Amino acid sequence: MTSRASRTTARTSSEGRAVARTQTLLKGEGGAGTVRRTVLPGGLRVVTETLPSVRSVTFGIWANVGSRDETPALNGATHYLEHLLFKGTERRSALDISAAIDAVGGEMNAFTAKEYTCYYARVLDADLPLAIDVVCDMLTGSLIREDDVDVERGAILEEIAMTDDDPGDCVHDLFAHTMLGDSPLGRPVLGTVDTVNALNSSRIRRFYKKHYDPTRLVVTAAGNVDHAKVVRQVRRAFERAGALDRTDAVPMDPRGGTKAIRTAGRVEVLGRPAEQAHVILGMPGMPRTDERRWAMGVLNTALGGGMSSRLFQEVREKRGLAYSVYSYTSGYADCGLFGVYAGCRPSQVHDVLKICRDQLEDVAEHGLADDEVERAIGQLRGSTVLGLEDTGALMNRIGKSELCWGDQMSVDDMLARMAAVTPDDVREVARDVLGRRPSLSVIGPMKDRQTARLHEAVA
Incomplete structure (x- = not known):
C-alpha cells in the first residue's frame, strides 16, 4: 500500500535564507516507491521515486512546452529544438553526448508532444551522476548553431516524409485537424515541409530561451536513487550554467483553460x-x-x-x-x-x-x-x-x-x-x-x- 504524506522541510543558508523546499508526496510501502519533490531557488522542481530493489535509473527533464505553444510560422519549432539539444554544448560535441551514455550501456532519447517535451536517459544506478550531468548540460548549454540547424533540417524533413509514408500514423494528424482545424492543437507536432524550411537558428534560439526557463522545467528520476543526492547533482549542473540566478522565481502552474470543441459532422x-x-x-x-x-x-x-x-x-x-x-x-x-x-x-x-x-x-x-x-x-x-x-x-x-x-x-x-x-x-x-x-x-x-x-x- 502507498500512503500520502505531507511532510515539508526547508533547508536554509547560513544567513537564514530558504534555499530549497522538500516534500515527501507518497510514502512507499509494500514495494511501492517513495516519491519526493524539492523546489530549488529559480523555481526548478526535482521529483524522484525511490525503488531500492532495482539496479537501474531513468533520469528525465520535462519542459512545459509543446506544439500547441507555437505560432503558425513556428509550427515544428518545439520538435526541431528537441533535435538540436543533442547537437552539442560548450562542454560536449554531439558525439561526446551520445558516446558518454553508450559507454556505460545506457540509452538516451527524447520526445515531443502537443503540450510537453521530455529528454531522458536510462542507466545503471552507479552511472546516474553521468546521466544527470549529460542531460542537464544539454538542456542548459545548447549552442543551437546555424550549421547544426541546417544539418538537422534534412533529418527532420526525412522524419516528416517517413510519417507521410505511413497513412496509419498520418491519419491521426488528419483527425486532429478535422476536429481542431488550424489551431495550435490541430497542427502536426513535426511541422510541415514549408514551416521547417523557414526556421533558422535565431528564431529557434528565441523559442528556446522563452520556454526552457527553470520555472517551466521538471526534473525527474525513478529507480534506485537517493533524492538528496539527485537534488545536489541537479542543482550543481544548473548553477554551473547560471540557470538558477532568479532566486525568487516560482514554478509555473499546470496549464488550464475551458476550450470547447464544437466540431460536428466534418x-x-x-x-x-x-x-x-x-x-x-x-x-x-x-x-x-x-x-x-x-x-x-x-x-x-x-x-x-x-x-x-x-x-x-x-x-x-x-x-x-x-x-x-x-x-x-x-x-x-x-x-x-x-x-x-x-x-x-x-x-x-x-x-x-x-x-x-x-x-x-x-x-x-x-x-x-x-x-x-x-x-x-x-x-x-x-x-x-x-x-x-x-x-x-x-x-x-x-x-x-x-x-x-x-x-x-x-x-x-x-x-x-x-x-x-x-x-x-x-x-x-x-x-x-x-x-x-x-x-x-x-x-x-x-x-x-x-x-x-x-x-x-x-x-
Whole structure:
C-alpha cells in the first residue's frame, strides 16, 4: 500500500535564507516507491521515486512546452529544438553526448508532444551522476548553431516524409485537424515541409530561451536513487550554467483553460495510393482534468481497448473486415478527443463505418452491460500496474503528473478510482460523448463516389 504524506522541510543558508523546499508526496510501502519533490531557488522542481530493489535509473527533464505553444510560422519549432539539444554544448560535441551514455550501456532519447517535451536517459544506478550531468548540460548549454540547424533540417524533413509514408500514423494528424482545424492543437507536432524550411537558428534560439526557463522545467528520476543526492547533482549542473540566478522565481502552474470543441459532422479525405483505407470516426472527448475521465477510460476500454472489446469483436472477429481496429482518447488541458480507428480495404470502408457508428449509438443509448464494465475495469487495473514495471514508465508517470496536474497520485489511489466506476457512471459519459454527431477522417485510395458517400457516415 502507498500512503500520502505531507511532510515539508526547508533547508536554509547560513544567513537564514530558504534555499530549497522538500516534500515527501507518497510514502512507499509494500514495494511501492517513495516519491519526493524539492523546489530549488529559480523555481526548478526535482521529483524522484525511490525503488531500492532495482539496479537501474531513468533520469528525465520535462519542459512545459509543446506544439500547441507555437505560432503558425513556428509550427515544428518545439520538435526541431528537441533535435538540436543533442547537437552539442560548450562542454560536449554531439558525439561526446551520445558516446558518454553508450559507454556505460545506457540509452538516451527524447520526445515531443502537443503540450510537453521530455529528454531522458536510462542507466545503471552507479552511472546516474553521468546521466544527470549529460542531460542537464544539454538542456542548459545548447549552442543551437546555424550549421547544426541546417544539418538537422534534412533529418527532420526525412522524419516528416517517413510519417507521410505511413497513412496509419498520418491519419491521426488528419483527425486532429478535422476536429481542431488550424489551431495550435490541430497542427502536426513535426511541422510541415514549408514551416521547417523557414526556421533558422535565431528564431529557434528565441523559442528556446522563452520556454526552457527553470520555472517551466521538471526534473525527474525513478529507480534506485537517493533524492538528496539527485537534488545536489541537479542543482550543481544548473548553477554551473547560471540557470538558477532568479532566486525568487516560482514554478509555473499546470496549464488550464475551458476550450470547447464544437466540431460536428466534418469529413476530411486525403487521397493516397495504398492497399488500405485508414479511417478515424470520432467526436470531442474531455480534458485530462475532468473527474469523469475514469469512467471515460472504462468506456474506451470496453469499446475498443482489447480483443474482447465490442469493436474488435464486431469488426474483426465476427466479420473479418479489418485487422486493426481500436478506440482511443486524447486529453489535453482544456479539451479532448475520442476516436475509433480502423484500417481496411477501400471497398469495406462503408461497412466498417456503419458497424462502428451502430455500436457507438447503441452504447450512447443503452450504456454497457455490467459484465462489460467489470471486465474493462479489470483490464484497466491490470494494464496500469503492468505498465509501471520499469523505471522509464515510472519516470514518465511522475513527470507528467507534476507537469500536468501539479500533484502525485499513488497507484493504489488510481486503482481505487477505477474500481469505483459504476455502470451508471459509464452510461452518463457515453450519453454525453458518444451521443454527439461524429466527424470523420480518411486516408486511402478512395474513388469519387466513395468519398461522396462518406458524408452519410456522419449524417
